[in-house]
Amino acid sequence: KAGVTQTPRYLIKTRGQQVTLSCSPISGHRSVSWYQQTPGQGLQFLFEYFSETQRNKGNFPGRFSGRQFSNSRSEMNVSTLELGDSALYLCASSRVGAVTEAFFGQGTRLTVV
């Protein structure tokens, strides 16, 4: 069974640009969550989707948004990039409706210059 796949693995963007990250969950998993990982803040929850509906959102500005498609694949978008958005963005999928055991992708390393 293929694991959680995130693309691209690395991105370099300049301030003010926008970026879209993609996540393909494990087949059969309907819950997809996104996290931002930084050395200073650790793992911070961004949002969670289940059956194309956002069920929970973390404390991030509106520049951070996401969506989930009918095949459970998910994308997150960050608009008007800031230097502080540089981080590893992790996607995780879970099988059931409640977030229980989460399977993580390798992450997308975003660098904003």
Next chain:
Amino acid sequence: AQRVTQPEKLLSVFKGAPVELKCNYSYSGSPELFWYVQYSRQRLQLLLRHISRESIKGFTADLNKGETSFHLKKPFAQEEDSAMYYCALTGFQKLVFGTGTRLLVSP
């Protein structure tokens, strides 16, 4: 408020020594607790969960509701245990992570 606290950023031990990584939580309700591990250059992965009550790679963790703790223990550390360890709880469709403890096991 949901919160997970891992007081130690770094824990350094010698091979064969006992290990205890501390985790305390605050949650209004009955949370589900996990330990996740991230080895060098690998993805974050589940190590164990409190409801399974199993031992994985020699690690165990007991949920103490009175002390709101979920400490991770191993009687004899191995060099391959060196990694970043995160304690986490689930609530409201999200995982809340602690800041992590880096375990370094020296020969």
